[in-house]
Amino acid sequence: MATVSRDDVIATLSRLSDPETGRDPVALGWVQGVAVKDGHVTAALEVPPERGPALEPLRKAAEAAVHAMPGVLTATIVLTAQRAQGSQPGPAGQPRQGTAGRAQSIAPPGVRHIIAVASGKGGVGKSTTAANLALALAARGQRVGVFDADIYGPSMPRMLGLAGQRPTLADDRIQPLESMGLKVMSIGFMMNEEDPVVWRGPMVMGALEQMLRDVDWGELDVMVVDMPPGTGDTQLTMSQRVPLAGAVIVSTPQDIALLDARKGLNMFRKVDVPVLGIVENMSYYVCPNCGHREEVFAHGGAEKTAAQMGCPFLGAIPLDIAIRVNADAGTPIVVTDPEGAHARAYLAIADSILAQIDSGARPAAPKIRFT
Numbered sequence: 001m002a003t004v005s006r007d008d009v010i011a012t013l014s015r016l017s018d019p020e021t022g023r024d025p026v027a028l029g030w031v032q033g034v035a036v037k038d039g040h041v042t043a044a045l046e047v048p049p050e051r052g053p054a055l056e057p058l059r060k061a062a063e064a065a066v067h068a069m070p071g072v073l074t075a076t077i078v079l080t081a082q083r084a085q086g087s088q089p090g091p092a093g094q095p096r097q098g099t100a101g102r103a104q105s106i107a108p109p110g111v112r113h114i115i116a117v118a119s120g121k122g123g124v125g126k127s128t129t130a131a132n133l134a135l136a137l138a139a140r141g142q143r144v145g146v147f148d149a150d151i152y153g154p155s156m157p158r159m160l161g162l163a164g165q166r167p168t169l170a171d172d173r174i175q176p177l178e179s180m181g182l183k184v185m186s187i188g189f190m191m192n193e194e195d196p197v198v199w200r201g202p203m204v205m206g207a208l209e210q211m212l213r214d215v216d217w218g219e220l221d222v223m224v225v226d227m228p229p230g231t232g233d234t235q236l237t238m239s240q241r242v243p244l245a246g247a248v249i250v251s252t253p254q255d256i257a258l259l260d261a262r263k264g265l266n267m268f269r270k271v272d273v274p275v276l277g278i279v280e281n282m283s284y285y286v287c288p289n290c291g292h293r294e295e296v297f298a299h300g301g302a303e304k305t306a307a308q309m310g311c312p313f314l315g316a317i318p319l320d321i322a323i324r325v326n327a328d329a330g331t332p333i334v335v336t337d338p339e340g341a342h343a344r345a346y347l348a349i350a351d352s353i354l355a356q357i358d359s360g361a362r363p364a365a366p367k368i369r370f371t
């Protein structure tokens, strides 16, 4: 099979032209972050913000041209807007503002509350918590969407039983996949789970924007966002460009994980995103044979941290093989054992979150006047 290089991709892109100026996107300095890995090509077109929507045909043409190159298996090209320097966070619940004017929200219009599920470090069970929490919210009668923003390690396709599926287009809009009553979108639907992808800042913003704005999410009460671990470009984009109702921080009880959780929590506070609380995952272990409870990692650290940081403690989820097996098999425990103790723990977390977001500010109801 032919191998493709970065230079080949740039040469292909240079044969396209901007419909307004007739100049090619490479000469215009728009082509950024070209990455080629085992035949998978990703790149960003960093275009002037006011021309963004009008340049969608150019993005599509670029993607088609790269995809047609010998040796290219997949091509993902995203449009990103050049940002003004010195963007400042705005007040909670509002899209943050930039010096060049109001930063445009990239939130889907029909979604009432968007909640980020985040963790300071990887592997603490953030995605497992996000999947079970989404299902618990749905069990409470909410219309729920799951947006997998973990572009570095998307696990929602697997955890929600949708691995290997691809979204379809209807009326030129991407349709989210559906599983267990949830609407689901993930970058994982566009690539193989094992494929490493190198994301540069502008590409992250473009990909998030497309998955939020170009997807037909419809009307939702709550969107649960599975964030990548840590405090990077995704967290920044999501907190500055999406009016988040709040963030849920997942941590294991060990000191080192809690230290990272504090960092994550402080990041959200700095950008005025309310922290809805901390979940302690893998909190303790109950022997399935004798029922003996073992505090494997000095359980209780997250509750203490929550108290110190002045935010709610949402609950403790034990380390249990049934949680792992069901999450990894695409049938989270809230669905497989809805009456069990684990499902009840996730439902209690969902209730606490609903109580917080429902008491939050809502758009004022229209005044009815009788004349």
Ligand SMILES: Nc1ncnc2c1ncn2[C@@H]1O[C@H](COP(=O)(O)OP(=O)(O)OP(=O)(O)O)[C@@H](O)[C@H]1O
Pocket (backbone or CB within 6 Å): 119, 121, 122, 123, 124, 125, 126, 127, 128, 129, 150, 153, 155, 228, 229, 281, 282, 283, 317, 318, 319, 320, 321, 323, 324, 325, 327, 328
């Ligand atoms: N409470 C639990 N009991 C047992 N296993 C769990 C529990 N929570 C998560 N796991 C398992 O731990 C592994 C990591 O979980 P998960 O993928 O949710 O973590 P993550 O924090 O989202 O990781 P990443 O940062 O890689 O996205 C998975 O195999 C999952 O099934």
